[in-house]
Amino acid sequence: MIYIHVPFCKSFCTYCDFYSEIPGGGMFDSYTDQVCAEIRRRAAEMSDELKTLYFGGGTPSVLPLSHLTRILLTLEECGHGGPYTEFTLEANPEDIVEKGLPYVESLRQLGVNRMSMGIQSFDDVLLRWMNRRHSAEGAKEAFRLVRKAGFENVSIDLIFGLSNLSDEVWEKTIDQAVALGPEHISCYQLTVEGDNVLTMRLENGEYEEASEETCRHQYDILCRKMAVAGFHHYEISNFAQPGFEAVHNGGYWARRPYVGLGPSAHSFSGRGRSWNSATLEGYTLTSEALSLEDEKVETLMLALRTAKGIDGEFLLANCREEDVKRLIGQGALCQVGRRYRIPEDHFFVSDEIIRELV
């Protein structure tokens, strides 16, 4: 499993807390040189046990094809080239529309077999408020181009949990996402954190965070509509048509080792975690070993986010029996064969449930 962080965005969304830079002045060259050098340096850490490649960001679709190709050739040169079981590239709609069909076709030829599109909303007023660069129509056009290029596995990202998102707009957004016919939809709840415009608006009294009740209500609408549309709610924030669950992200939740390359990328070796500093020039890697307690908490937290849940033996060996029994009694935990999971109607409060267990 390999993750490559592409830290470039043409502008910054109001809510975003990811590390990213506005590209210019040879930044693509310098970034690509450093990622290729990192691939060569860390090739021995990469395992092909689960052969996935994920370009995330930032906005990977701003990276020129020539630079993407250099990175892929370097992976090949180091014995970790394609084809990959799953090769995802995150893309913003405006890049797809601007670069057109030849760009998306080239991505396919390079081996990308899953596109993850950052659409966030189908409401133009909200999109402008978020400082997104695309319109609802632009997002639909981008989706059509991706399909035309032959992509059969497309994911759409949406955001909820905003105080200025009405039920009507949220329902319409979900309906429009479903109507496009994607294989996968990820929905993330907005959190106000970090040094960004939304934090500033909150501090200035220009924005009020959505209440817990509002967020829960929007999440309930989402769950209901996704079920009607035939999506499997296989992880708190993720819905898939049968057989299209994300393989790479599934590896994160199962705590499989992965190597993260590029500024601010995180890695997991199976025994410890490491992360690159969030700087474009000369980023460095910091590592930390995990204690047995850390491992236990991580395993529980990640597995209980999924519909598959956690192995019963592991749960009972690491949590107090009375807590498990109490949560089962409250309907916050249920047994499915040899495993335990948080039922979908309690996914929204999974953090509290997991806290009670650990």
Ligand code: SF4
């Ligand atoms: S949300 Fe995506 S496109 Fe927007 S600033 Fe963050 S990384 Fe860039």
